[in-house]
Amino acid sequence: MSSFFCLCIHFKGLIMLLFCPSQLRAHLGTTPNIKHIVVGRCYNYISLVNPSSRYDCEEIWRLFEEAVVHQASCNVKVEDYHQMFIAMPHTWPCDRFLFWSKTRALMHSYAATDRHIWTLEDTLVGFMFNDLIWCRHKERPGFDFSSCPEWSSCQNHPVYSLWRQASQTFAELACGNITVLLNGSIANAFDKKSMFGSVELDSLNPQSVDYVNIKVVANLEGPYIESCSQGSVLDLIQILRSRGFSWTCTDNDQTLMILQCIQDPKESACQTCANSLSHRQCLTSN
Numbered sequence: 001m002s003s004f005f006c007l008c009i010h011f012k013g014l015i016m017l018l019f020c021p022s023q024l025r026a027h028l029g030t031t032p033n034i035k036h037i038v039v040g041r042c043y044n045y046i047s048l049v050n051p052s053s054r055y056d057c058e059e060i061w062r063l064f065e066e067a068v069v070h071q072a073s074c075n076v077k078v079e080d081y082h083q084m085f086i087a088m089p090h091t092w093p094c095d096r097f098l099f100w101s102k103t104r105a106l107m108h109s110y111a112a113t114d115r116h117i118w119t120l121e122d123t124l125v126g127f128m129f130n131d132l133i134w135c136r137h138k139e140r141p142g143f144d145f146s147s148c149p150e151w152s153s154c155q156n157h158p159v160y161s162l163w164r165q166a167s168q169t170f171a172e173l174a175c176g177n178i179t180v181l182l183n184g185s186i187a188n189a190f191d192k193k194s195m196f197g198s199v200e201l202d203s204l205n206p207q208s209v210d211y212v213n214i215k216v217v218a219n220l221e222g223p224y225i226e227s228c229s230q231g232s233v234l235d236l237i238q239i240l241r242s243r244g245f246s247w248t249c250t251d252n253d254q255t256l257m258i259l260q261c262i263q264d265p266k267e268s269a270c271q272t273c274a275n276s277l278s279h280r281q282c283l284t285s286n
C-alpha cells in the first residue's frame with residue numbers, strides 16, 4: 001500500500017516531498033495558513049501564471065472548505081470535490097501533456113526546458129494544492145492543524161481524493177501526442193497502483209489522443225531494470241494496444257539524458273560529451 005501513497009504524491013509532483021509515507025505522518029496537521037496559501041496561489045495563477053484565465057478564487061476556496069469540513073476527516077470522497085472542480089474548468093492545447101510516475105525530479109527539469117509542456121502542476125488545482133496537507137478536525141467543523149490521519153489509514157483521505165479527481169480531470173483533457181515519463185531504474189516502472197496506472201491511464205481517451213509516447217529513463221549510474229522491452233513497461237504497452245492507442249517507446253531519450261547530465265556532469269555516462277571535441281558529434285553519437 002505504501003507505494004500507492006507515494007505515488008499520489010508524485011502526481012502532485014506537487015505534493016511529493018511531503019507525501020511519501022514516511023513523511024505523511026499522523027502528527028502532520030493541516031498546513032498552517034492554508035487559506036492564505038491556497039487563495040494567494042490562486043491569485044498568483046490568474047494574475048501572473050496564466051493571466052488569460054478567469055477564476056473566482058474566493059469561491060473556489062469556499063467550495064474546497066465546504067467539501068472538507070462537512071465530512072469526517074477520513075471520508076472526503078472524490079465526489080465531494082465536484083463543485084469545486086466545476087468552478088475551475090480548464091482547456092489545454094493538445095500535444096503537450098506530460099504524465100509521469102516516479103520521475104518527479106526529472107519531470108521538473110524537463111518541464112522547465114519547455115514551458116509549453118503541461119503537467120498536472122500547471123493546472124490551477126495542481127498549482128494551488130501542491131505540497132499542502134489538510135483534514136477536518138475530528139470533533140468540530142474546521143481544519144485540524146495539529147494532526148491529520150495517515151493516508152493509508154483512511155478510506156477516503158481528503159488529500160488523496162482531491163489529487164485523484166485532479167489527475168482524472170487532467171487525463172480526460174489530454175489530446176494529441178502525450179508523453180509518459182517512467183523510471184527505468186526501478187522494478188514496476190509502470191505501477192498499476194500509481195496515480196498514472198490506476199487513474200490517469202483509464203481516463204485517457206483513445207479518440208482524442210494520437211500517440212502515447214513512452215520514455216523510459218534510467219538513472220545515469222543505473223541500475224537498468226526496466227526498458228521498452230523489459231518488465232512492467234510491456235504491461236503498459238499491452239494495455240495501450242488493447243485500448244486502441246497508437247504508441248511509441250524510447251529508452252534513451254537524448255534530451256532527458258542531457259538534462260540528467262546537467263544535474264550530474266561528473267557521471268561517467270556524461271564524460272563522453274564533456275571530453276568530446278565537438279558537442280554535436282558527442283550528442284549524435286549517443
Ligand SMILES: *[C@@H]1O[C@H](CO)[C@@H](O)[C@H](O)[C@H]1NC(C)=O
Nearest residue numbers: 102103106183185217218219
Ligand atoms: C528513479 O527512482 C529512484 C528511486 O525512487 C530515484 O532515486 C531516481 O531519481 C529515479 N530516477 C529517475 C530518472 O527519475
Ligand SMILES: *[C@@H]1O[C@H](CO)[C@@H](O)[C@H](O)[C@H]1NC(C)=O
Nearest residue numbers: 095176177210211213247248
Ligand atoms: C506525434 O508522435 C508521433 C510518434 O512519435 C510522431 O511521428 C509525430 O510527428 C508526433 N506529432 C506531433 C504533432 O508532435
